[in-house]
Amino acid sequence: MNxxxxxxxxxxxxxxxxxxxxxxxxxxxxxxxFYPPSARSVSVxxxxxxxxxxxxxxxxxGLFVNATPEWVAEVTSTVPLTLLQFHGDESPEKCxxxxxxxxxxxxxxxxxxxxxxxxxxxESSLNYAAANGILLxxxxxxxxxxxxxxxxxxxxxxxxxxxxxSGGLNAQNVSEVIDRVRPYAVDVSSGIEVPGAxxxxxxxxxxxxxxxxxxxxAE
Numbered sequence: 001m002n003x004x005x006x007x008x009x010x011x012x013x014x015x016x017x018x019x020x021x022x023x024x025x026x027x028x029x030x031x032x033x034f035y036p037p038s039a040r041s042v043s044v045x046x047x048x049x050x051x052x053x054x055x056x057x058x059x060x061x062g063l064f065v066n067a068t069p070e071w072v073a074e075v076t077s078t079v080p081l082t083l084l085q086f087h088g089d090e091s092p093e094k095c096x097x098x099x100x101x102x103x104x105x106x107x108x109x110x111x112x113x114x115x116x117x118x119x120x121x122x123e124s125s126l127n128y129a130a131a132n133g134i135l136l137x138x139x140x141x142x143x144x145x146x147x148x149x150x151x152x153x154x155x156x157x158x159x160x161x162x163x164x165x166s167g168g169l170n171a172q173n174v175s176e177v178i179d180r181v182r183p184y185a186v187d188v189s190s191g192i193e194v195p196g197a198x199x200x201x202x203x204x205x206x207x208x209x210x211x212x213x214x215x216x217x218a219e
Contacts, residue, residue: 006178006213007185009061009164010192010206012040018201019053025210028185029059031085034067034075039199040189047079061085061107069101076102085109085135092127105132107164112150113139122156134159135187138167149173155181171208175216186213 010022011031022030032047033040042050047062054060059082062075066088075081084106086095099106108128110121125134136155138148149168165183170191178186190198192205 004217006183006217007164008210008213009059009185009187010189010201010209011061011063011166011187012038012189012193012199013050013201014040014042014046014199015201016050016053018203018206019050021201021203021206023053023055023058025207027058027210029061029083030054031061031063031187031189032079032081033063034071035063035065035087038065044075044078047075051080059083063087064098066090067098069098072098073101076104083107083132087135087137092130095128096130107131107133107135109135109137109166111137111139112154112167114150116150116154118154118156121154121159125159125162133164133184134162135164135166137187152177152181155183169209171205171212174209174212175219178213178216179219 007028009029009031010027012033013019013030019030032042032050035041051060061083062081063085064072084099084102084104086106087109095106095108108131110124138150161184163183164185164187165177165181166187169186169188174186188209192201192209194200194202
């Protein structure tokens with residue numbers, strides 16, 4: 001890391017109110033899901049309205065899962081995104097193709113299963129060397145947002161500067177993972193939602209998560 005501040009991405013936002021709250025909390029990035037099967041998915045017209053509330057220097061991240069070039073082009077030609085996040089089974093070549101269509105940098109999500117080993121994460125980082133960052137998430141049904149944690153001890157120390165850590169994070173455990181892994185950034189979705197209401201963000205949980213990250217940095 002270049003400094004001791006852990007960057008924060010709040011993902012799966014779908015209302016102007018939650019985007020405004022993320023801005024007030026000082027989040028570094030907000031994520032919008034463009035994967036229709038997801039309960040957190042937003043339409044192009046919704047996203048246009050949401051991004052209007054994103055100020056300069058805050059990243060607006062578009063999450064795609066096994067998307068076609070046509071879908072990426074449709075979204076990015078209308079929605080002023082800053083960054084793409086590929087969260088499906090995209091190969092390095094597919095990521096490059098989709099990023100080229102949008103003319104934007106990208107993160108590649110790597111879903112970490114129970115049988116993964118540290119060398120798998122290093123290999124993924126090398127395979128996706130063109131990505132601006134590697135997002136590590138727990139392997140779960142539905143391509144992310146499942147609230148599951150993976151074994152953080154698998155993350156090689158020298159990978160931390162590229163890692164955006166996700167997977168089951170919440171206000172109660174994020175300080176531990178920051179202390180252990182020192183990721184460049186943390187990404188949360190289900191951990192800031194109303195319990196039992198998938199996709200519905202809880203302003204209090206959003207605030208608690210950001211406070212916990214800042215407290216961990218201060219320590």
